[in-house]
Amino acid sequence: MNPQPTSSAPDTDTSSGGSVVLAWLFVGIPLAWGVSQTFIKALALFK
Template sequence: MTSQPNSSAPAPATADTGTGGSVVLAWLVVGLPLAWGVSQTFIKALALFK
């Protein structure tokens, strides 16, 4: 006998994505320090090749 999936189970809830402004703010909070760190690493790496 095979087990049948429970068809009365509730569908998984989808998360509210919020507003576009909060997404942009989140990317800025992460992206700006990341960009600064990458640029500083690149500048310091250039000094190794002088």
């Protein structure tokens, strides 16, 4: 007889898909802007 394995982590999902998307946008938009500005200014150095 093998006992059933137990999980110590609860199986509750506390975040919805919408909040995950909003969190990524909150971080991703400023990050993309910063990378693009850095790229534009770096191109000016090689002209």
